[in-house]
Amino acid sequence: MRNVFVLIAVFVCMMIQVPVLTLVGLTTFSVDAPLVAMLYIASTGPGVVGMVIVSLMGLLTDLFMPGGLPGMQMEILVVLFLLARMVVSRLQLNRTLPLIIVVFVSSLVSLGLFMLLSVIFDRGYQHSSTVVTGGLAQALLTALLSPLLFKLFGVADGRFHHRRDTRSLFV
Amino acid sequence: MRDWLFRHRFTAFAAVLVILPLLLMYVTGSTIGSSGPIENGTAAMTGWAQTGAGSVVNSVGSFSSRIGAVFSVASENFRLSQENQRLLGTSLKARRIEAENRELRLLLGLRESRPELKLLPAEVVLRDVNPFFRVERIRLLMAERREDVPGASVGNAVITSAGLVGRVTEVRRSFADVMLVSDHRSRVAVQVHGTGIIGMVVGSGRKAGFQARVQVPVSEQALQKDAVIVTSGHDRVFPRGIEVGYIADPEARRQVGPFMEYDIVLAEDPSTVDTVMVVTELPVAESIDAFGGK
Numbered sequence: 001m002r003n004v005f006v007l008i009a010v011f012v013c014m015m016i017q018v019p020v021l022t023l024v025g026l027t028t029f030s031v032d033a034p035l036v037a038m039l040y041i042a043s044t045g046p047g048v049v050g051m052v053i054v055s056l057m058g059l060l061t062d063l064f065m066p067g068g069l070p071g072m073q074m075e076i077l078v079v080l081f082l083l084a085r086m087v088v089s090r091l092q093l094n095r096t097l098p099l100i101i102v103v104f105v106s107s108l109v110s111l112g113l114f115m116l117l118s119v120i121f122d123r124g125y126q127h128s129s130t131v132v133t134g135g136l137a138q139a140l141l142t143a144l145l146s147p148l149l150f151k152l153f154g155v156a157d158g159r160f161h162h163r164r165d166t167r168s169l170f171v
Numbered sequence: 172m173r174d175w176l177f178r179h180r181f182t183a184f185a186a187v188l189v190i191l192p193l194l195l196m197y198v199t200g201s202t203i204g205s206s207g208p209i210e211n212g213t214a215a216m217t218g219w220a221q222t223g224a225g226s227v228v229n230s231v232g233s234f235s236s237r238i239g240a241v242f243s244v245a246s247e248n249f250r251l252s253q254e255n256q257r258l259l260g261t262s263l264k265a266r267r268i269e270a271e272n273r274e275l276r277l278l279l280g281l282r283e284s285r286p287e288l289k290l291l292p293a294e295v296v297l298r299d300v301n302p303f304f305r306v307e308r309i310r311l312l313m314a315e316r317r318e319d320v321p322g323a324s325v326g327n328a329v330i331t332s333a334g335l336v337g338r339v340t341e342v343r344r345s346f347a348d349v350m351l352v353s354d355h356r357s358r359v360a361v362q363v364h365g366t367g368i369i370g371m372v373v374g375s376g377r378k379a380g381f382q383a384r385v386q387v388p389v390s391e392q393a394l395q396k397d398a399v400i401v402t403s404g405h406d407r408v409f410p411r412g413i414e415v416g417y418i419a420d421p422e423a424r425r426q427v428g429p430f431m432e433y434d435i436v437l438a439e440d441p442s443t444v445d446t447v448m449v450v451t452e453l454p455v456a457e458s459i460d461a462f463g464g465k
Contacts, residue, residue: 055192068303075192075196114303124356128355128376130375131303131376
């Protein structure tokens with residue numbers, strides 16, 4: 001139950017991201033909030049429940065991304081979760097720079113998995129350089145905004161436990 | 172057995188959660204265009220949620236400015252500014268209604284100018300979420316209401332009074348996903364208006380600008396600036412004579428295999444359109460003519 005508020009925060013992020021990015025004039029970009037949430041869950045609760053929550057989050061993302069195959073983000077997030085739980089314990093994800101780097105690398109792995117799974121399962125998929133550039137733009141913006149998102153998920157998680165996240169954002 | 176499962180529960184869950192989406196992708200990948208009841212229900216639910224979220228965020232701007240006004244002016248000024256706000260709001264509302272009215276008149280004009288097409292109005296509820304594909308989600312406004320207009324189905328063309336928008340790739344209850352002309356997977360059979368030169372419009376896939384490319388045989392004469400590209404109807408997907416775009420810079424053409432490729436600016440910018448028409452049925456005569464039949 002402890003990551004339910006994180007799941008809700010991801011849901012809200014996904015619902016408002018397009019209107020908000022349009023409002024600030026960043027229509028060519030998008031943010032992969034579920035990826036950051038997955039890293040948050042992998043670093044705070046890398047058990048079975050965390051994995052199930054991540055899987056549900058992937059399913060939710062699939063429903064919010066018209067044009068893709070249902071199950072694609074679910075698979076990507078679960079695979080990334082399994083990879084992430086092996087390395088996040090060795091990294092200081094409450095520091096800005098390591099977090100940005102980890103999110104950027106995870107986004108690149110996610111892009112690679114997306115292309116691999118599309119080639120295998122999506123009959124309508126055609127490789128294009130725009131897929132790569134779109135994925136890179138998303139990876140860049142997600143990495144830059146990841147400290148804020150991490151903080152947001154920390155607040156959502158802390159609210160559930162009646163405690164506040166006192167970690168500094170830019171330490 | 173139970174102890175073994177308990178000891179290895181993480182591995183068991185991991186195996187299930189890795190295999191389950193693979194099966195889901197395998198099933199949905201082999202049945203493109205048709206969706207099950209659960210998928211239909213959840214997609215409709217998210218569609219409504221996205222519509223609501225868009226409305227809420229759009230109203231946040233005006234709400235915050237009104238809050239600011241409350242704390243920054245004196246009582247009399249506040250009253251006057253309220254009055255001013257009300258009048259401005261009324262004016263803005265009138266302008267919005269006027270714009271909506273203009274758009275609806277254009278759509279009505281489209282319906283009257285192409286009476287042979289069965290058209291179904293729809294509003295755009297979601298655009299530009301997917302970083303890889305140029306796909307929009309629309310909500311069909313008259314779904315299951317008129318018996319003389321068939322419901323939307325996969326492959327239907329989506330147009331406006333200005334030109335072609337794309338084609339329907341998924342239909343889920345009253346929501347449908349539309350692959351835009353600018354999607355890199357999109358192919359549209361076209362001709363250059365007034366010249367008889369036929370070709371193919373290929374989406375650029377770029378998120379900004381909503382551009383596409385037209386490919387014509389190398390043997391054809393060079394196209395002129397502002398030459399209008401319209402659908403030829405040869406693909407039996409898009410009705411003939413719908414404007415797709417125009418040649419922006421013929422000097423920037425390049426040869427791609429046996430084709431000469433030109434960049435085109437799309438006639439309809441999907442980032443600004445709010446209401447569209449779904450062509451639910453092509454005229455039979457048109458599709459036969461397209462293949463030179465009688």
